[in-house]
Amino acid sequence: MDMISLVAMTNPSSPSEQAIDSWAQLIRVSQQLLTTVEKELKAAKLPPLSWYDALLELRRAGAEGLRQFQLKESMLLAQYNLSRLIDRLVKAGLVSRTACMLDGRGHVLHITPDGQQILTNMWEVYRQSIAQHFAQKLSGSEQRALSALMNKLKL
Amino acid sequence: MDMISLVAMTNPSSPSEQAIDSWAQLIRVSQQLLTTVEKELKAAKLPPLSWYDALLELRRAGAEGLRQFQLKESMLLAQYNLSRLIDRLVKAGLVSRTACMLDGRGHVLHITPDGQQILTNMWEVYRQSIAQHFAQKLSGSEQRALSALMNKLKL
DNA sequence: TATATATTAATGCAATTGCATATTTCGAGG
DNA sequence: CCTCGAAATATGCAATTGCATTAATATATA
Numbered sequence: 001m002d003m004i005s006l007v008a009m010t011n012p013s014s015p016s017e018q019a020i021d022s023w024a025q026l027i028r029v030s031q032q033l034l035t036t037v038e039k040e041l042k043a044a045k046l047p048p049l050s051w052y053d054a055l056l057e058l059r060r061a062g063a064e065g066l067r068q069f070q071l072k073e074s075m076l077l078a079q080y081n082l083s084r085l086i087d088r089l090v091k092a093g094l095v096s097r098t099a100c101m102l103d104g105r106g107h108v109l110h111i112t113p114d115g116q117q118i119l120t121n122m123w124e125v126y127r128q129s130i131a132q133h134f135a136q137k138l139s140g141s142e143q144r145a146l147s148a149l150m151n152k153l154k155l
Numbered sequence: 156m157d158m159i160s161l162v163a164m165t166n167p168s169s170p171s172e173q174a175i176d177s178w179a180q181l182i183r184v185s186q187q188l189l190t191t192v193e194k195e196l197k198a199a200k201l202p203p204l205s206w207y208d209a210l211l212e213l214r215r216a217g218a219e220g221l222r223q224f225q226l227k228e229s230m231l232l233a234q235y236n237l238s239r240l241i242d243r244l245v246k247a248g249l250v251s252r253t254a255c256m257l258d259g260r261g262h263v264l265h266i267t268p269d270g271q272q273i274l275t276n277m278w279e280v281y282r283q284s285i286a287q288h289f290a291q292k293l294s295g296s297e298q299r300a301l302s303a304l305m306n307k308l309k310l
Numbered sequence: 311t312a313t314a315t316a317t318t319a320a321t322g323c324a325a326t327t328g329c330a331t332a333t334t335t336c337g338a339g340g
Numbered sequence: 341c342c343t344c345g346a347a348a349t350a351t352g353c354a355a356t357t358g359c360a361t362t363a364a365t366a367t368a369t370a
Contacts, residue, residue, distance in 0.1 A: 019290035025305035030185035135170035
């Protein structure tokens, strides 16, 4: 075995052509899917996906609500961006922010009835996007395979 | 077969739990990967991935260069955003924009030597990110499987 | 050729994001 | 209790993005 293939096989900082190609496809396709979904939400005069994600987490949290830092953990958003996202949600009347009695620094966030309604409306559109652009294109076992691959990439 | 399972099997606008789950993982993991890579580029005091993508396409185009609309086709960027991205690249001296003699509306874009250098520097870091966060976590056949899945999702 | 339409690109302005820092409160140690 | 570092959140400001529109040229067609 010559030096070049030795390097190719062992140098962890030199991904193979295969790896680069696969990486590029993952990034490109997922970006494309996201922008398509965002476009479809906008076409339905609905808010962006970030609103959906936040509202969904808050609905899951139920009556107990969530602190901002808890919400942050389930969303890929920087603290300052989440802070402002919540501002907008509160201003739109979809989320309530009430002082937290256990910790004077923070607030507890709850989804409002209006927020629940928006969430439902968004899901109507979002679900169809997922169906059309994702679910229809992959069989059940392909979907499971993709899940498994994504799991390996996590963290 | 009752109506509910009939709907579940045939209604294309209602993706299964499986599909939704798989979708969520794809979006979340790819977003996470992207922000990690961006962070690593920034930590190395290098420009963002959008610069890399544009510069790479321009290097591929070689001496002939590219028109802005051609570059747009290989990048997932709105026209107005590309217009401004190019502004920044030109201002940074990484790309040259010269009047197109065949079409008075547009310009031809070329990567400059400085641009080539930056591209090389970025690839150093980018390659390591891909290796660490992607290539190391998937075997060759898993990478191929992912490619195949992404291909099905394309368009 | 004159005119309408399409293409290519840029731009004013608002919304969002990123970065650094500030503000308030908490909790641990002295 | 007092002080200090950490945690939770907010904010001023710059950079980027999105949207609508404009500008300039090209192309088609009557």
